[in-house]
Amino acid sequence: MKKTTPHWIAIGLLVSILAAGAFKVIVLGNTEKAEDGRTSVLLEPAERQAVLGEMRMLLETTQAIVEALANDDLAAVEAAARPIGSAAIATVDFSLRAKLPLEFKKLGFGTHYAFDDIANMAKEGKPAKAIQIKLSETMNNCIACHASFQLPAATLK
Numbered sequence: 001m002k003k004t005t006p007h008w009i010a011i012g013l014l015v016s017i018l019a020a021g022a023f024k025v026i027v028l029g030n031t032e033k034a035e036d037g038r039t040s041v042l043l044e045p046a047e048r049q050a051v052l053g054e055m056r057m058l059l060e061t062t063q064a065i066v067e068a069l070a071n072d073d074l075a076a077v078e079a080a081a082r083p084i085g086s087a088a089i090a091t092v093d094f095s096l097r098a099k100l101p102l103e104f105k106k107l108g109f110g111t112h113y114a115f116d117d118i119a120n121m122a123k124e125g126k127p128a129k130a131i132q133i134k135l136s137e138t139m140n141n142c143i144a145c146h147a148s149f150q151l152p153a154a155t156l157k
C-alpha cells in the first residue's frame with residue numbers, strides 16, 4: 001500500500017491563508033486608509049445608504065431624548081431610545097457586517113446597547129440628570145467612531 005505523507009507545507013499555507021482571511025473579515029473588514037488619516041470603510045451604495053440612514057436616525061433620537069429630558073418626560077425618553085437599542089442590530093445584514101472592521105462593530109453595537117440602557121433607565125424612573133450623563137457618555141461613541149472612520153461614496157472596485 002502506498003504511504004501518503006501529509007503535505008505539511010501545503011497544509012501550512014492553507015491554514016495561513018484561512019487565518020489571514022479570517023483576520024481580514026473579523027478585524028479589518030473591507031477598508032483602506034483615507035487621505036485624512038481615518039479609515040475608509042468600503043461599502044456598496046445601498047449598504048452605505050443604509051448605514052447613513054441609521055446615522056440620521058441616531059441624530060434624531062438623540063435630539064428627541066435631549067428634548068424629553070428637558071421636559072422631564074421619561075415615557076418619551078423610553079419611546080425614543082427603545083427602537084434604536086439592540087433591536088436595531090438585527091436589521092444589519094451579514095454581508096454588510098463582514099465589511100465592517102471590528103472596532104467599528106464594537107462602537108456601533110455598543111451604541112445600540114447604550115440606547116437600551118437609556119430606555120431602561122427611563123422605564124425605571126431614574127433621575128433625568130443620570131440619563132443625561134448616560135447620553136453624553138454614549139455620544140462619546142459617536143465622536144470616537146466619526147474620528148476614526150469614513151464612508152466614501154462610489155467605492156465599487
Ligand code: HEC
Pocket residue numbers: 052053055056058059062103104105107108109111138139141142143145146149150151152
Ligand atoms: C460605529 C461607528 C459610528 C458610530 C458609533 C456613530 N456613527 Fe455616525 N457616522 C459614522 C460614519 C463612518 C459616518 C460617515 C462619515 C463620513 O463619511 O465622513 C457617519 C455619519 C453620520 C451622520 C451623517 C449622515 C448622512 O446622512 O450623511 C450623522 C448625522 C451621524 N453619523 C450621527 C451619529 C450620531 C448622532 C451618533 C451617536 C448617537 C453616531 N453617528 C454614531 C459612524 C458612526
